[in-house]
Amino acid sequence: MNVPAPKKSSDRFGYRATRQYGSLARSRRKKALQSITGYSVVTTIDGVNKLEYTFDQPPTVAQIVAQFGPKAFVISANPCVRSPRNRAEIRLITKQ
Numbered sequence: 001m002n003v004p005a006p007k008k009s010s011d012r013f014g015y016r017a018t019r020q021y022g023s024l025a026r027s028r029r030k031k032a033l034q035s036i037t038g039y040s041v042v043t044t045i046d047g048v049n050k051l052e053y054t055f056d057q058p059p060t061v062a063q064i065v066a067q068f069g070p071k072a073f074v075i076s077a078n079p080c081v082r083s084p085r086n087r088a089e090i091r092l093i094t095k096q
Contacts, residue, residue: 036087040080043072050075054082 038054041064045051053067064074082090 036082038080038082039077041077042075043068044075045069045072
């Protein structure tokens, strides 16, 4: 979002406030998206059956090996947005 430079020196404070609120909104949106985004990893061991697991943060190779085993082949690893129902289930599980 390009905001034109202020024309008057008295407009300088409004320009700064606009930039500050824009930056604040971007950081809050990024935080909100991180809370609803998961990372889906699909693997296979025998080439026929697929196993899928969702991580909260981007998984490392060590986490994938720990979850699926050293002989698993990674088919895909993609970010995914959790549904509202899934998010509600996660909240219920973490409260217990």
